[in-house]
Amino acid sequence: MGHFSIGVDLGGTNLRIAAYTPENGVGRSISLRTRLEAGPNAVVEDMCVAIRELLAEHLAASDLVGICVASPGPLELPAGVLHSPPNLPGWDGFNFRNAVEERLNMPVDVENDANVAALAECYMGSGRLLGVDSLCMLTLGTGVGNGIVLDGKILRGANGLAGEAGHVADRRHGHPGHSNHPSPRTSDELRVGFSYAVASAVSVVHHSHSRPRS
Numbered sequence: 001m002g003h004f005s006i007g008v009d010l011g012g013t014n015l016r017i018a019a020y021t022p023e024n025g026v027g028r029s030i031s032l033r034t035r036l037e038a039g040p041n042a043v044v045e046d047m048c049v050a051i052r053e054l055l056a057e058h059l060a061a062s063d064l065v066g067i068c069v070a071s072p073g074p075l076e077l078p079a080g081v082l083h084s085p086p087n088l089p090g091w092d093g094f095n096f097r098n099a100v101e102e103r104l105n106m107p108v109d110v111e112n113d114a115n116v117a118a119l120a121e122c123y124m125g126s127g128r129l130l131g132v133d134s135l136c137m138l139t140l141g142t143g144v145g146n147g148i149v150l151d152g153k154i155l156r157g158a159n160g161l162a163g164e165a166g167h168v169a170d171r172r173h174g175h176p177g178h179s180n181h182p183s184p185r186t187s188d189e190l191r192v193g194f195s196y197a198v199a200s201a202v203s204v205v206h207h208s209h210s211r212p213r214s
Contacts, residue, residue: 002062006054008047008069009113011141012036012087015043017050019058030054040094048103067106070113071096072143077160080110087143114139114163115154118147136163 002021009016011034018029030050035042051067058064074083080097082088097110118137121127127135133152139145146163148155155162 003065004058004062005065006051006067008051008067010034010043010047010069010071011113012072012143013141015047015050017047017054019054021058021062028054028057036089040088040091040096041099044096044099044103048100051104066109067104068109068111068116069096069100070111070116073112073114073145074161074164075110075112077110077112077156079159085143087141111154112145112147112156112160114145114147115156116147117145118149119154122149122152 002023004019004021004027006017006019013034015032015034016029017032019027021027030053032046032050035046047069055064071080071082072085072087074085075081075096076083078097080095082091082094082096084092097108100108100110114137117139118135121137122133122135127133127149134150136148137146139147148163157163
């Protein structure tokens with residue numbers, strides 16, 4: 001009997017769920033829109049429906065190794081509680097891990113999405129190509145994140161909050177303020193002064209649209 005795992009990528013815009021087997025790699029994937037306007041519980045329900053669908057496809061022929069959900073941060077680990085994630089408005093204090101485990105009735109690993117990306121890059125990407133086991137990776141999407149791998153292991157720091165480059169104050173673009181708001185979509189938000197407010201994909205698009213046209 002073979003083995004399989006399920007990975008979930010939760011983003012502020014898209015939600016992706018896929019199964020993986022050592023023999024065939026990534027199999028069928030399910031892509032959904034992240035329904036932020038419906039609230040965190042609705043998004044978790046969408047996720048779990050897709051996970052159950054993939055479980056039904058594979059459990060008859062393979063054993064489940066585990067399920068891992070990659071989430072934007074700041075994410076307190078190992079508890080799986082989100083703290084003012086800038087690209088997940090309304091999720092502050094949400095116990096993400098418990099919500100998923102209660103619906104699936106099975107243990108689930110929850111990890112910072114940038115940490116997971118850095119680990120994959122270390123073992124399957126540039127780290128493998130260059131023969132290194134330590135690296136730092138920046139992720140640019142709806143927000144800005146970063147993962148650090150040292151000696152082949154994720155550096156999580158106290159409570160899983162190591163890194164978080166998106167929350168580094170950038171005084172060149174404004175004065176640091178509170179970061180407990182969605183990804184920047186207005187000029188006021190862009191003046192907050194955190195790196196995600198000037199370097200995320202949403203912010204870059206905002207800058208391009210707000211520039212005067214000749």
